[in-house]
Amino acid sequence: MQTLHRLVSTTRRVALELRHENRLHLAPSGILSFSTDSRDEGWDGASSWSTGLTSDHFNGSPSQASPSAVLEELQETEDMVRELEAEDRRSKAFVDSWEKRLEETSLVLNQVQEPGVRGSYLKDSEKAEMYLLHKQNPEVYTVEKLARDYRIMRQRVHAILWLKEIEEEEEKKLGHPLDDSVELLLDTFPEFFNSHDREFHVASLPYKPDFKVMPEGWDGITKDVDEVHYEISKREDEMLYREFVEKMNFNKKKMAGEVKCHRYSRRRPSDGWTFTVEKLGSQGKRGGGGGWKFASMPDGSSRPLNEMEKMYVRRETPRRRRRILP
Structure with missing residues (x-):
């Protein structure tokens, strides 16, 4: 762009100089000259008038470009520069709009690849x-x-x-x-x-090449990558759904005032505390290994867990799984 501006300024300066020189050539001054001699003022003497014309004016001077032709050429150059500037502005606007176009294309591709979007x-x-x-x-x-x-x-x-x-x-x-x-x-x-913008859970998996060596003569079938991805997504969606329902039910009971969340509600009752006891299984394991839990009353009796206590047990149970990105 700086080169184009320099070219335009140079073109205009040359055009002004040519117009000025054209006016100087048309002026009559300096063509005629007259000299007098006091010693010879007779009519029969040699004439002292001079027109300022030389033999080049009659024989023809070397061919030179006329000022009008130079002005036309400069005008064409200036028009071409204007067209280049306009084309440069259009190209800049087109390039600046590419970011928005890429965002729209990315959204469409995500809708095609991931049905959840x-x-x-x-x-x-x-x-x-x-x-x-x-x-x-x-x-x-x-x-x-x-x-x-x-x-x-x-x-x-x-x-x-x-x-x-x-x-x-x-x-x-x-x-x-x-x-x-x-x-x-x-x-x-x-x-x-x-x-x-994500109505169906799509699992985020690290896609890596999975090479397996099959025995000779093996004619089994393998699952497609998309099919495996869909099955994993469904399993993760079920896990997220169960966790959401549990947390929502807990929040409902918390809003209803059934969950004690301040220190005055956690004071010892007058008849004593109720403890949750877990009995070990046959193999001496807890949780899924065979153990079961029950409530021990202050009077020494026992009873099964109610829904509130079961909810607390589920919330306290650790979930041994990798982090699922929603």
């Missing part, structure tokens, strides 16, 4: 309809059926049903409907907000 935006009216269907007939409109019908994850169905249940309880307490201005804004302009 197609989030489904649900309006508040659809969420209310989902809650009403489940409330009227929970045996038919189960969580799995609603997840299939609305093409969303089961965890999201649980969250929507719980949210609508809380809203219904709040409306009963207040005696009037809740403010739904935010929901109306989301439903009116859904493109301004990022909706859920």
Whole structure:
């Protein structure tokens, strides 16, 4: 670009110089000259007039480019420079737009490769309809059926049903409907907000070459890589779903006040503590090795664990697995 600007400035300067020289050539000054001699002023004397013309004016001078031709050539050069500048601006705009194009292409490729990257935006009216269907007939409109019908994850169905249940309880307490201005804004302009973008869990696996030496004459079949990936994704999705349901049920009991989370509720009862005892199995192992747990009462009796105590036991059980990225 600096070279082009220098070329344009040089072209304009040369054009101005040529116009100035053209005006000087057309001026009559300096062509005629006159000299006088006081010693010989007679009419028969030699003439002292001089026109300033030489033999080159009559025989012809060497061919030179006319100023008009030079100006035309310079004008063509300037026009070409303008076209190059315009083309440079168009090319710069095209290159700057590549980042946005690559993002759009990457999104489309992810949608083709990973079926989970197609989030489904649900309006508040659809969420209310989902809650009403489940409330009227929970045996038919189960969580799995609603997840299939609305093409969303089961965890999201649980969250929507719980949210609508809380809203219904709040409306009963207040005696009037809740403010739904935010929901109306989301439903009116859904493109301004990022909706859920991973409705199906896709396992993240380190893809490595898997070479196996098969015996001679082996005619078995091997599973496709995509099939194995799908099976692993389904197993991980089931594990994540079970953990989500357990944590959500714990949070429900915590909001209901059934979970004691302050120091005054953890004081010793008047009749004594109730302990959870785990009996070892036949091989002297705990947990899955054959042991079982029960509650020991203050009076020395025992009873099976209730649902709350079973929930605590499940929460305390370590999960020996690798970290699953959602």
